[in-house]
Amino acid sequence: MNWGNGPSLSIIVPVHRVQGYVRQCLDSILAPDIPNLEVIAVDDCSPDGCGEILDEFAERDPRVRVRHLDENVGLGPARNIGLDMATGDYVWFFDSDDYATEGAVRAICARLEETRPDVLVFDYARAYWNGRTQRSVINHLFREPPAPDVFTLAERPSVLQLMMTAWNKAIRRDFLVDLGLRFSSGYYEDLNVTYPILMAADRLSLLDRVCYVYRQRRTGAITKTAGAKHFDVFAQYDRVFAFMDEMGPKADPFRPLMFDRAIWHLLVILQREDRVHPSDKERFFARMSETFGRYEPPGHTPPPPEDKPYLAAKYRAIKAGDYRRFQRIRAAEVRRRTARRRLRGAARIGRGGARRLKRLVNRHLYYRAQRLRPIDEQLAVFAAYWFRGYACNPAAIYEKLRETVPHIRPVWAVKPGGLATLPEGAEFVLFGSAGYYRALARAKYFVNNVNFPDEYVKRPGQVHMMTQHGTPLKKMGLDQMEYPVGAKEMDFDALIVRSDRWDFLISSNPLSTEVWERAFPCRYEVLEIGYPRNDRLVAAGGDEDERSRLRAGLGVPAEATAILYAPTHRDYQRTYSPMFDIGRVMDRLGDDHVLLLRAHYYYKIQSMAADAGWPADRVIDVSGHPSVADLALASDVLLTDYSSIMFDYAVLGRPIVIYANDWETYKRTRGVNFELTASPPGVVATTEDELVDAFLSRAPWSDAAAKRLADFRARFCPWDDGRAAERAVRRMFLNEKIENPPQ
Incomplete structure (x- = not known):
């Protein structure tokens, strides 16, 4: 790539065990109007569906390049592989369970073109699993004091206090490669890259904008997994200080701030309950004390006690290597915070929380x-x-x-x-x-x-x-x-x-x-x-005697086309309201069609048929029928909108008609996980006339509809072989390892 229409950008995305998040990640960075963009997705031998998802994106967007690894190498080495593949003027290392804000890629590219920096640093927000989003707490460093378009770290050393990760920075690729820096293995793989590039850069730039959303997952985050691997952080800081030694006197102005930053980070790891095992905390403290003694700059001034009394006391304990003193200081700090929380909690109860305490009966x-x-x-x-x-x-x-x-x-x-x-x-x-x-x-x-x-x-x-x-x-x-x-x-x-x-x-x-x-x-x-409930559909789907028995029990004539109509619940409606005029549609379809009306269980519509004057022999209310599987087996075709019944019914291989007259409204109010109308299981109708024409023309039974159904069934019914319930029982009640049959 070249500078033709501004600097080109390579976004490097290592991927492992994030199939629930990687679509949002890629969608957020594949801005449609940025041609000088490439996304390099490195499938780090992910055991889930990530590899297939990446291939889907690469197939529909030529800017996406995928590398599938034969063995898991970890985040740092996977980033290095992506860096070696990159061709952009700049690289942005992106974690695959996070996402970019709207317009972020465009804003970053514009800032790169304006300033041509070695490193561009932008802001981020944390998105918590409960829906809360919070911008970085030190975002004021982007503005105070006002920053010039480009500067060096010596001119603005506070940049070292910004998040030390790789994902909040766009880095000039040749600059990074010439430095010879590579990401390491382990939990803290980016420390020995992100700090040195700030020190070595001749041109730094800031973008005071939240461009990156850092997802705080409840489970699965490696840095929140307690274990001995957190000791890797010491080797990473050794590499950072070794880089500073190679810089010589040029690095001296950064040493006090870099030292404080390192000790701050080590304290975070030690004091969090989800990082170091309690049995390892004293050993971690000893290593931290060694790091303190090795890298404390001459004449270093600890934090003033009047500003941060607990931190100043901790510094003294760390320097002395006195773990017992550190524990006492930490205990006092925790007691103070706990007391404050209790006071706040008591105030809330006093404001009306007493009603929440009525529990025991x-x-x-x-x-x-x-x-x-x-x-x-x-x-x-x-x-x-x-x-x-x-x-x-x-x-x-x-x-x-x-x-x-x-x-x-x-x-x-x-x-x-x-x-x-x-x-x-x-x-x-x-x-x-x-x-x-x-x-x-x-x-x-x-x-x-x-x-x-x-x-x-x-x-x-x-x-x-x-x-x-x-x-x-x-x-x-x-x-x-x-x-x-x-x-x-x-x-x-x-x-x-x-x-x-x-x-x-x-x-x-x-x-x-x-x-x-x-x-x-x-x-x-x-x-x-x-799905265990679909075992019956697999077993009885071809049983004509069973089908005849079920139809007779429902009152469906043997020669009639039985349409099972099973619409979903709509959150924007208070009561059930059919999406089309059922009586009029059945009149137009003629006497050889019967509608089995299965309303969603949220609604009670037993009197609707009579009130509406629908012919009782051709509109049969089956809302109270105990078995949806029996209704599916008795029918010839499914008519639904967005109900999950379509996925079960597809197992039968019988025609499906989707009535999507309010698809856009449904998407806006409820949200969907894939575009149904682009990949339907059969015919899609959006008006009442289209619906009637579909049945009268027998379009649901056409070769084109059958092909769509087959594709849908392959995608959504790969394991429905009649043994799903058995697999569930063997795994839960017999503790057996289970394997799915080949697709």
């Missing part, structure tokens, strides 16, 4: 007493759809459990209205009863397609399987934070507390795995095994 006392008794290793609690009855994936797993592991005693937790759905002989407890709380307290296993209530307390030794109840076309979990209409004031903190109970989370396909990782960032094992 007799049933909770009974539940707490039951939790003191031993866990019943043979007891499993099943539930579905907030205790509405026997349904979905839990029902399929229940049936396979009784067949495969008969010594386990399964019990269904249901509300009174769900008793009629239970199969003959099924043991149950009524929600809210003493038996329910006893089972909740003492069962070993729990299987549900939604979360158990907040009052449930998971005991050590209890095992949970969350099955979910559909492939997530729509946004779920934490992803809903950006869509308040769909979230409806959801308590995301409570949601994550509930999700932290899961030990296993079932995923039906790669899309679901990608979404669950991002939407529910908790420590569970993902079981990408297909």
Whole structure:
């Protein structure tokens, strides 16, 4: 690349185990109107779906280049590989679970063209899992005092206090290569690059703009993983000070600030509970004391006690190598902070928090007493759809459990209205009863397609399987934070507390795995095994006798085309309202079409057919039917909009029609995970006339529609082979390692 239309930029993105985040990362940096941009994605032998996602982006955008590594090398070496591949005038090292702000790439390129620096430093914000976003706390350093367009570190040494990472800097590639600096292995791989480049640069520049969003993940961040690898930081700072030694007297002005910066960083690592194991803290302190003695500049002045009394005292303890004194200082500091938090908490309660303290009632006392008794290793609690009855994936797993592991005693937790759905002989407890709380307290296993209530307390030794109840076309979990209409004031903190109970989370396909990782960032094992509830569709999909029996039971004539109409819930609607005139459409389709109307379970529409005057023999309300699988088997074609039923129905290989008259509104209000209308499972209609024409022309049965369905099925139903429930049972109840069949 050259300077033709301004400096060219190579963004280097190492990728490993971030399939839930890498799409947002790449979308954020692939600005469409910047031709002098290349993105080098290094697949660091990622074991999830990252490699395939990268290839998707490379196929549709020639600016993306992908390198797949045969073995995992780590973040630092992967960055070096990307640097060797880069051709841009500047390089930007980007972490694949983070993302750029709107317009950031354009703003960075403009600033590079204006200033032509060796290093451009820009600001960032931290995005926390609970939706809170905070700009860097020292962002004032970009403005105070006002900075010239270009300068040296000697002219503005405060730049050393800005975040020491690689991702908040665009670096002139030839400058970096000529310095001979390479990223190291380990947790702190960028320290020996990011500090030296600031010292060596003849031209530094600042961009007072948040360009980068640093995602604070609940799980998976290596620097928040306690272990001995945090000791690697000492070798990195050794390299930084060795570089300064090579610079000679030119580095002397930076030594005091660099020393304070290093000690500050080492204190952060030592004092955080998620970094160094308690058993290693004294050894870490000893290494920090050695570093202090080795690199303290002559005449160094410690922080003044009047500004930071605890920090000044810590400096003295570190210099003396006195760990016991350091512990006392740290304990005093923690006590002071704790006292302040308690005072703030007491003030909040005094302002009206007392109502939140009303908790204990007799049933909770009974539940707490039951939790003191031993866990019943043979007891499993099943539930579905907030205790509405026997349904979905839990029902399929229940049936396979009784067949495969008969010594386990399964019990269904249901509300009174769900008793009629239970199969003959099924043991149950009524929600809210003493038996329910006893089972909740003492069962070993729990299987549900939604979360158990907040009052449930998971005991050590209890095992949970969350099955979910559909492939997530729509946004779920934490992803809903950006869509308040769909979230409806959801308590995301409570949601994550509930999700932290899961030990296993079932995923039906790669899309679901990608979404669950991002939407529910908790420590569970993902079981990408297909959907247990679809085992019946696989087993009975070709059984014509079963199909005839089901149609007769529903009142569907043998020669009629049975359309299963199953629309989804719309968050922007208060009540159910059909998206088209059902009576008029059925009149236009004629007597040889029958509509099986399956409203979403949020709505009660049993009287709608009669009130609307629809012909009872041709519009059959099946909203209360106990089995969606039976309805699918009885039908000839599915008509839906954005319901997850399309992913299940695709297993049958029968035609699917998508009625997407409000797709744009649905996307804006609920959010979606892929563009359905671009990759539909069949025919898409957006008006009532198009819908009628599709059925009258038999377009859903055309070769083109069949091809779209086959592609959709390959993408979203790869594991639905009739054995998903068996795989779930063997993994959870028999603790067996499971392998999916080849696609």
